[in-house]
Amino acid sequence: MSFSLYLHYPFCASKCSYCDFYKEIYHGAAELEFFEALKTETRLAAENLGDSGRDISTIFIGGGTPSLINTESLADWLDLLRRHFALSNDLEFSIESNPESVTLENLRAFGKLGVNRPVFGIQSFNTKVLKILGREHNPHHSQRAIYYANALGFKNFGVDIIFGLPFQTSRMLVDDIDQIIDLDPPHISFYQLTVEEGTPLATMVRGGKVRLPDNELSLAMYKGSCQRFIEAGYTRYEVSSFAKPDFECRHNLSYWHGSDYLGLGPSAHSFINGQRFMNRANVSEYIGLLQKNELPRSVDKSGREERMTEAIMLGLRTAGGISREMFSQRFGVPLEACLDRRQYEMLVRSGHLIPEKGSLRLSDDGIVLADEITRRLIK
Numbered sequence: 372m373s374f375s376l377y378l379h380y381p382f383c384a385s386k387c388s389y390c391d392f393y394k395e396i397y398h399g400a401a402e403l404e405f406f407e408a409l410k411t412e413t414r415l416a417a418e419n420l421g422d423s424g425r426d427i428s429t430i431f432i433g434g435g436t437p438s439l440i441n442t443e444s445l446a447d448w449l450d451l452l453r454r455h456f457a458l459s460n461d462l463e464f465s466i467e468s469n470p471e472s473v474t475l476e477n478l479r480a481f482g483k484l485g486v487n488r489p490v491f492g493i494q495s496f497n498t499k500v501l502k503i504l505g506r507e508h509n510p511h512h513s514q515r516a517i518y519y520a521n522a523l524g525f526k527n528f529g530v531d532i533i534f535g536l537p538f539q540t541s542r543m544l545v546d547d548i549d550q551i552i553d554l555d556p557p558h559i560s561f562y563q564l565t566v567e568e569g570t571p572l573a574t575m576v577r578g579g580k581v582r583l584p585d586n587e588l589s590l591a592m593y594k595g596s597c598q599r600f601i602e603a604g605y606t607r608y609e610v611s612s613f614a615k616p617d618f619e620c621r622h623n624l625s626y627w628h629g630s631d632y633l634g635l636g637p638s639a640h641s642f643i644n645g646q647r648f649m650n651r652a653n654v655s656e657y658i659g660l661l662q663k664n665e666l667p668r669s670v671d672k673s674g675r676e677e678r679m680t681e682a683i684m685l686g687l688r689t690a691g692g693i694s695r696e697m698f699s700q701r702f703g704v705p706l707e708a709c710l711d712r713r714q715y716e717m718l719v720r721s722g723h724l725i726p727e728k729g730s731l732r733l734s735d736d737g738i739v740l741a742d743e744i745t746r747r748l749i750k
């Protein structure tokens with residue numbers, strides 16, 4: 372059986388004000404130690420899987436800032452990975468890249484190592500907003516990164532854009548969308564900013580130093596931008612994901628469809644043979660355990676109910692919706708048995724929810740309210 376592989380690269384040049392992903396400040400010596408530990412983790416994970424799953428269909432390196440990776444260490448790890456697993460002939464291999472650290476040299480080296488889908492964290496073209504977010508790049512870096520990707524012949528690449536940003540107006544977002552559409556990336560991830568507790572941004576918002584667009588404006592921004600993307604030839608295949616035909620991110624689709632994935636690196640999650648694991652979110656502990664030949668993971672004890680809720684939430688966020696067959700195979704109960712009957716009927720009547728023969732999906736009006744509808748539907 373094939374599965375997806377996620378690698379969490381835990382280093383960044385600096386820390387952004389809104390970020391709650393696990394990361395440490397980059398240090399060359401720490402990175403070398405991390406890669407040694409990662410090789411041990413890869414070997415142990417392969418032994419642990421036995422013969423049950425050795426075919427990798429997608430690789431996604433996220434972080435952190437993977438564009439800082441020492442490409443020799445990456446090559447070394449990929450050699451080991453190939454010795455323990457079979458990489459699919461049509462492997463999708465993505466790597467997240469921060470525009471300021473993208474160079475012709477590292478992008479070319481990534482391509483030689485098999486990366487066929489760089490993803491650029493552009494977020495916005497507004498210099499002031501990027502500063503508030505604590506990003507290291509400016510609009511010139513973003514333009515340059517896309518220029519390099521095109522110059523090196525990457526047919527598939529993605530960009531990440533955020534809306535609902537500090538002090539953002541509709542006009543500012545329209546400027547961002549215009550520039551993105553001009554760059555013509557095959558894939559766009561379009562996220563709303565979330566203010567995570569414990570981040571510097573949360574402190575700024577609480578202290579009144581930063582003002583964010585309200586819900587009504589954010590919804591209008593989302594709808595207007597979706598319209599622009601669709602007019603420019605993109606399909607919305609998930610609430611936040613837009614692709615030109617055949618450029619959907621297969622790695623993310625595998626998460627949303629509930630397929631198996633193996634997560635390596637600090638804080639990475641795995642879902643293998645119906646069981647979920649979480650890796651330690653601390654690079655020193657991660658390295659320490661692997662030096663003792665122990666996998667740095669624990670079993671996620673979340674129950675069946677939580678997993679069903681998650682499957683409904685993720686499925687409804689996709690344009691195809693939830694497959695009834697996949698749901699009942701996975702959980703042993705029909706999908707409708709898990710939904711609030713009254714809410715279900717109301718949402719069908721209002722045109723937000725569309726029951727189809729093999730699936731249950733949201734309409735265009737429904738998908739913009741996906742999270743709220745999921746909350747109402749779950750019993």
Ligand code: SF4
Nearest residue numbers: 383386387390434435
């Ligand atoms: S570069 Fe990415 S992972 Fe690193 S701090 Fe910024 S948002 Fe977080």
